[in-house]
Amino acid sequence: MIPRPTWNAWKVWRRNWDVFFKTYRVNFLPPFIEPVLYLLAIGYGLGMFVGEIEGIPYVLYIAPALLAISMMNSSFFECTYSSFVRMYYQKMFDAMVSTPLSIEDVIAGELLWGATRSFIYATAMLVVLVAFGVVSLPTSLLVIPFSFLAGLLFAGIAMCFTAITPGIDTLNYPAFLFITPMFLFSGTFFPLSVLPGPLQVFALAVLPLAQVVTVTRSLTLASLSPLFLYSLAWIGAVTAVFFFLSIYLMQRRLVV
Amino acid sequence: MQPIIEARGLRKDFGALKAVDGISFSVMPGEVFGFLGPNGAGKTTTMRMIECVSPATAGMLTVFGIDVNRDAREIKRRLGVVPQETNLDPDFTCFENLVVYARYFGIPRAEARERAEELLSFVQLLEKRDVPIEKLSGGMKRRLILARALVNSPGLLVLDEPTIGLDPQARHLMWEKLKALQAAGNTIVLTTHYLEEAERLCNRLVIMDHGKILIEGTPAELVHQYAGEEVVEVDHTPEVVACLQEMGARYEVFGDMIEVFTDQPREVAKRLLSDCNPGRVFVRRGSLEDVFLSLTGRVLRL
Structure with missing residues (x-):
């Protein structure tokens, strides 16, 4: 019953990679411009009034959150809207499964590509953050490999929604009801400790972005959070579950 | 093989x-x-x-x-x-x-x-x-x-x-x-x-x-087997239908035309012309379309 993708998934990944670099000028703009805008407006602008959080200058506090949000958005939106377009409108998956590729290979390739997008965006953004001097080196370099794992987590969750959505419009539900609240309530722009107790527990138990923020912040501040290992293990386990679950759900949708 | x-x-x-x-x-x-x-x-x-x-x-x-x-x-x-x-x-x-x-x-x-x-x-x-x-x-x-x-x-x-x-x-x-x-x-x-x-x-x-x-x-x-080499087409009138039934020929009605499937198309056409006041009569080659329509019917599939 457990899906068994093979290394052929690489060929699907490579197809998406080729398309991405065909249009790289458009694709590379957001990871460079977005953090600059956020750093200026929220980090320095709002930061003037906030001062410090837990003894850390506000701009340093939100820099890792910007990275984590970028990992989430780039992989989540790739494996929801973009994958859906490839599957439903472009009939890309149909074309691929007529070759020696299996549906497991195709979905695994899409997931790995979603993770790669997170990796590309986080790396580009890290360059900007280093230039602004708001992240510690060399520990922040570990964000680069971590962004792939975090990307794979969100890609798997996203692909589950893609597998069960009736149409492209209904993908707006997870985008607004899941991603947007998570963007605000995962210890991104203010610490979880200001939330009511039950909400804190909820965030730490089930919100993927809260775990990713914890790990990323530990790396960019070069100071280990007590939750670091918990969050890392959480991400590893949940990523594995959603990786296989999303492939299974896609098989159920597409193999008829 | x-x-x-x-x-x-x-x-x-x-x-x-x-x-x-x-x-x-x-x-x-x-x-x-x-x-x-x-x-x-x-x-x-x-x-x-x-x-x-x-x-x-x-x-x-x-x-x-x-x-x-x-x-x-x-x-x-x-x-x-x-x-x-x-x-x-x-x-x-x-x-x-x-x-x-x-x-x-x-x-x-x-x-x-x-x-x-x-x-x-x-x-x-x-x-x-x-x-x-x-x-x-x-x-x-x-x-x-x-x-x-x-x-x-x-x-x-x-x-x-x-x-x-x-x-x-x-x-x-x-x-x-x-x-x-x-x-x-x-x-x-x-x-x-x-x-x-x-x-x-x-x-x-x-x-x-x-x-x-x-x-x-x-x-x-x-x-050859299902349509015959040639097919007779004739205008759909009650007289023609009566004639064909009398001859015992296999035919199908297609709007205002009737198609007759027979291995003696020329004889059928001749008899229609002489006895049944048919309007127009054609003899044409049988095609796969005749086979197809006679087997699957003419009803439009939705």
């Missing part, structure tokens, strides 16, 4: 619907084998089972002597597929489409590029080599899909409605390409509801309806 495809009691259910209801057929090497039938007859479902993308509900199906449930990857490696729906990769040019598709088969890059050039020239798209897919006409897209299906030098080509929606020029060009492939000894399975297409291309064909195979044979055999 071992058949390329062999199906025994093949069945596919979608819930309560029996899309393919226990069909048996075999396709021999070098043959062009056609599936004809009205919409919803089960042709596409049969193709999808051969392509190993849709699992059968019951029955046996082997392609290249391999059971489809045993090694789908190996079968697909040796298969060329032209789907009914155009699913070219819109993010790439014609040339890139072929090269990227070749990569799915694990064909080395240099070989893939060479093969892509050859195939573009075969389907007469060499001057569209670097043009994005959206800039192609319908006929060009279908030809590019044919080229794409040939990228792995398949041992079997499966075409689902290869000329659907094409204008006559584009259709004839597609036929020309398929004829060339046939002459080169390729084994081809195709579905169509253009009867002229089936008559021109197929060595052997089956007519399907409601998931079952109604008849099987060469186009000439089927026309």
Whole structure:
């Protein structure tokens, strides 16, 4: 019953990679411009009034959150809207499964590509953050490999929604009801400790972005959070579950 | 000689619907084998089972002597597929489409590029080599899909409605390409509801309806057996109907025309002219269309 993708998934990944670099000028703009805008407006602008959080200058506090949000958005939106377009409108998956590729290979390739997008965006953004001097080196370099794992987590969750959505419009539900609240309530722009107790527990138990923020912040501040290992293990386990679950759900949708 | 495809009691259910209801057929090497039938007859479902993308509900199906449930990857490696729906990769040019598709088969890059050039020239798209897919006409897209299906030098080509929606020029060009492939000894399975297409291309064909195979044979055999060499067409009037009933002839009413299937068309026409005040009477060659319509009826399928 457990899906068994093979290394052929690489060929699907490579197809998406080729398309991405065909249009790289458009694709590379957001990871460079977005953090600059956020750093200026929220980090320095709002930061003037906030001062410090837990003894850390506000701009340093939100820099890792910007990275984590970028990992989430780039992989989540790739494996929801973009994958859906490839599957439903472009009939890309149909074309691929007529070759020696299996549906497991195709979905695994899409997931790995979603993770790669997170990796590309986080790396580009890290360059900007280093230039602004708001992240510690060399520990922040570990964000680069971590962004792939975090990307794979969100890609798997996203692909589950893609597998069960009736149409492209209904993908707006997870985008607004899941991603947007998570963007605000995962210890991104203010610490979880200001939330009511039950909400804190909820965030730490089930919100993927809260775990990713914890790990990323530990790396960019070069100071280990007590939750670091918990969050890392959480991400590893949940990523594995959603990786296989999303492939299974896609098989159920597409193999008829 | 071992058949390329062999199906025994093949069945596919979608819930309560029996899309393919226990069909048996075999396709021999070098043959062009056609599936004809009205919409919803089960042709596409049969193709999808051969392509190993849709699992059968019951029955046996082997392609290249391999059971489809045993090694789908190996079968697909040796298969060329032209789907009914155009699913070219819109993010790439014609040339890139072929090269990227070749990569799915694990064909080395240099070989893939060479093969892509050859195939573009075969389907007469060499001057569209670097043009994005959206800039192609319908006929060009279908030809590019044919080229794409040939990228792995398949041992079997499966075409689902290869000329659907094409204008006559584009259709004839597609036929020309398929004829060339046939002459080169390729084994081809195709579905169509253009009867002229089936008559021109197929060595052997089956007519399907409601998931079952109604008849099987060469186009000439089927026309001979089910329509007769010639068909009499006559205006539909009560007098003519009375006459035909008196003669005991087999006929069908088609709007304001009646078609009479008989092995003595000239005699029938003569008697109609002399005795029945028929208006217009024609004698024409029987066609696969007559076979098709007499077997599957004239009722429009929705």
